[in-house]
Amino acid sequence: MKFSLATWNINSVRMRLDHIKRLVEAHNPDILCLQEIKCANGSFPIEHFQKLGYNHIELNGQKAYHGVATLSRLPIERVETRDFNGTGEARHLAVRLSAPEANGTVVHNFYVPAGGDVPDEKVNPKFGQKLKFLSAMKQWCSDQDNKSANRAILVGDLNVAPLESDVWSHKQLLKVVSHTPVEVEHLEALRNAHDWTDVMREHIPPEEKLFTWWSYRARNWRDSNRGRRLDHIWVTPALKSSSVSLRVIDEARDWEKPSDHAPVLAGFDLNGR
């Protein structure tokens, strides 16, 4: 069973309908995982996605902030949404691929809290909440049974750039939220808690700079290239060899009134895996 999946922090789904159409026309992902849809479920533009052929739609939205959506051409079943911080914010959605050949593969769509400006939980509660969210995710992974048999894909805006090559300047970002050592430690502990594979870095060597986000404030995002890799695609050990292609669709960052994140597109082949 082959399929493609795109993950994209869309920064308001209603502002970006043309961009979604453009991504679909150019790359036609079978599954689309969106973050920061910034609308309640009732305001989600379902018809727009149905017209594009996404007839299987699961939402975890909230008004104005955050919110995730998973849209699929392949049949999916909603599994759950989890509130890792107990804040009531919409930051997770899990669905299962219904096809028997998928052997129960689950797709987790995440939007980890950004964490505010100051990387000190004593003066910035949002930073503490981000670390708490990552710790709760880690605990959830540790608690899973049958870790070697679990078939799961975890994608989304994890809001941490773990490697030196995941930011434009490791040295200059050590005290900037998203690349501080304590955040990287939390992300790595989470990854190790289920032995997740960082699919992007399976395809693109860790020596090579790789970004998925560029600030709106740069005069020319491509020339200054002060990016970070905040968006991720991970798989469980059972799916380690299932990822057959990967690309950051950075041209989307050049479209008119873009999201500050670019989509990440991955191809999977579950056959015999």
Add this chain to the structure above:
DNA sequence: ATGGCTTACAAAGTAAGA
């Protein structure tokens, strides 16, 4: 100069993103 911009919203200025 990694904040210079962008978004949502009982709507003008806040809050939030990262």
